[in-house]
Amino acid sequence: METLPPIARKFILHWGEMGVRWGINRTMAQIHALLFLSEEPLNAEVICGTLDLARSNVSVALKDLQGWGIIKLVHLTGDRRDHFESMKDVFEMFRAIAIERKRREVDPTLRLINDCLDDSGKPKASDAYVRERLESMKEFFELALNFTSQVERMSTPSLVRVAKMGDKALKLLGLMGG
Amino acid sequence: METLPPIARKFILHWGEMGVRWGINRTMAQIHALLFLSEEPLNAEVICGTLDLARSNVSVALKDLQGWGIIKLVHLTGDRRDHFESMKDVFEMFRAIAIERKRREVDPTLRLINDCLDDSGKPKASDAYVRERLESMKEFFELALNFTSQVERMSTPSLVRVAKMGDKALKLLGLMGG
DNA sequence: TTTACATTTCGTTCTTTTCCGAAATTTCCG
DNA sequence: CGGAAATTTCGGAAAAGAACGAAATGTAAA
Numbered sequence A, B: 001m002e003t004l005p006p007i008a009r010k011f012i013l014h015w016g017e018m019g020v021r022w023g024i025n026r027t028m029a030q031i032h033a034l035l036f037l038s039e040e041p042l043n044a045e046v047i048c049g050t051l052d053l054a055r056s057n058v059s060v061a062l063k064d065l066q067g068w069g070i071i072k073l074v075h076l077t078g079d080r081r082d083h084f085e086s087m088k089d090v091f092e093m094f095r096a097i098a099i100e101r102k103r104r105e106v107d108p109t110l111r112l113i114n115d116c117l118d119d120s121g122k123p124k125a126s127d128a129y130v131r132e133r134l135e136s137m138k139e140f141f142e143l144a145l146n147f148t149s150q151v152e153r154m155s156t157p158s159l160v161r162v163a164k165m166g167d168k169a170l171k172l173l174g175l176m177g178g
Numbered sequence C: 001t002t003t004a005c006a007t008t009t010c011g012t013t014c015t016t017t018t019c020c021g022a023a024a025t026t027t028c029c030g
Numbered sequence D: 001c002g003g004a005a006a007t008t009t010c011g012g013a014a015a016a017g018a019a020c021g022a023a024a025t026g027t028a029a030a
Helices: A004-022 A026-039 A042-053 A055-067 A090-119 A125-153 A156-165 A167-176 B004-019 B026-037 B044-052 B055-067 B091-118 B125-153 B156-165 B167-176
Strands: A071-075 A082-086 B071-075 B083-087
Touching: A004 A026, A004 B091, A004 B125, A004 B167, A026 A042, A026 B125, A042 A055, A042 A082, A055 A071, A071 B055, A090 A125, A090 A156, A090 B004, A090 B125, A125 B026, A125 B083, A125 B091, A125 B125, A125 B156, A156 A167, A156 B125, A167 B044, A167 B125, A167 B156, A167 B167, B004 B026, B004 B083, B026 B055, B026 B083, B044 B055, B044 B083, B044 B156, B091 B125, B091 B156, B156 B167
Parallel strands: none
Antiparallel strands: A071 A082, B071 B083
């Protein structure tokens, strides 16, 4: 950590805290930040050394980060050790995270809501309100899901273009959607 | 908990787990789910009883949920105790959460990135790549921030309309944005 | 103002999660 | 194959976070 430029150190620490707030652990987020800021792929040894973590811990975190699809394993010629590099396009990176969170959390939630709604085979009167709330949540998730699946299909440059249009885009759609 | 319809119990439990995954604690998320599914506002006492939690714990969670702007305190005539009800419009609810997360996490991150970029007063050669990465992240966050601030200004019904257009909306914009 | 009820604060305990390090396994070069 | 290097697994220690409950504070009706 002391070997890093202060500017990098500061960011890595902050990124770690953000990780915690989003249900990712500190270590994983820090490793990700380190790789993101690193020009060359790093091996596990270097990561332990820099961030002062146990080797095993780093190993697990790297696996996990690969599962999120935001870092990938690369082999450097003449070096037996695995090296890792982060996605560098920030836009792509957040898109990958979003897709993965959808898969891990939104999809199961929608399934559960459907289960709840099916399950109550004999619709008791007391359930009426609960069912109504769940229906409305289901509707929301389905809409969101449908929308994001469209977004996934778009290329990053198109999305950036839309985002840059900002209010112009939304106004346009707001008017035409009527 | 045993007093609840099974359908509600199931959802509350799941919502609690989702909370954990998103950096919200289980208790808070469960209380939120309970209020969301409840037709009438509930008081703290009832919440403890139903979810089997300590009174103090519930008190803190309720404060916290109010801070997120997704539940609010209401007074029932003839009852001295505070009662709480959840926002019921799911769309509005997630919008409130998004706005709050932006305020708590995205804004500070952007500030930190700016700090990093300013701080390194004497731009050392070794910082060059790090600065470049931070710049690109800054660009992304600014774009996202700008976009969401536009979204915040839109009415919920307009947003729903846009979302329902799905790919049609995006295609339209994708074509026009060129 | 008193008093009874309601809420919050705060230090402690308990649970969960993270992290470590030794041992086992895998990989791949000779 | 044999063996050195690298990685992963796994049980337990350490740290962090959540939840408790007693005491303090606040509140509003009498």
